[in-house]
Amino acid sequence: MEDWVYRALEKWPNVPALFGWLGLDRRGRWTIRGEIISRPQIIDTINPNYAADEHGRWYFQNGPQRGYVTLESAPLVLRTDGAGRLITHTGQRVDRAEAGWLDEHGALWLRTAHGPAVLEGEDLHWVLERLRGPRTPVDEELLAEALALPSGAQTTLSLRFDDGTLALGRLDLEAAPQALGFVREPQPLSGE
Incomplete structure (x- = not known):
């Protein structure tokens, strides 16, 4: 602040x-x-x-x-900057994530030091360039298999960051708030 x-x-x-x-x-x-x-x-x-x-x-x-x-969607929305780094919509740089998931639509969800974040839409090429799996490069079939898994399952995919890789799970869009600890539609609590 x-x-x-x-x-x-x-x-x-x-x-x-x-x-x-x-x-x-x-x-x-x-x-x-x-x-x-x-x-x-x-x-x-x-x-x-x-x-x-x-x-x-x-x-x-x-x-x-x-x-x-x-x-x-999420409290933080990720984009890529001109150098191919992830940044939040508020301008904070994301070099690493604590955990990661793919939702049923193929969006990447990350638990970052700044909070829960999602990368979807125009910058999904960033994800595709960094995805790793049992077969390299990751093809459409392997990605489809991962997206077809039930929410909460571990995929065979990982995401490469500069300092290592992050295993990716599957997480349904509707399950994201509970799994990542945020509220989509805040309401007053008693006493507020």
């Missing part, structure tokens, strides 16, 4: 939180009431002040007010 946020929290400690206003779509775009936020100044304010609470609810801390974020 930025310093101005902490100063505002000290000055106004009991501002009620907002629910249902802010969102993050599956492409890593911020939304307000379903409309994409396109102003760079607003995005640059949200990104460094985005975090999770102890219940797995992700929020934007806007000074003294916390705005909980409805997630279309």
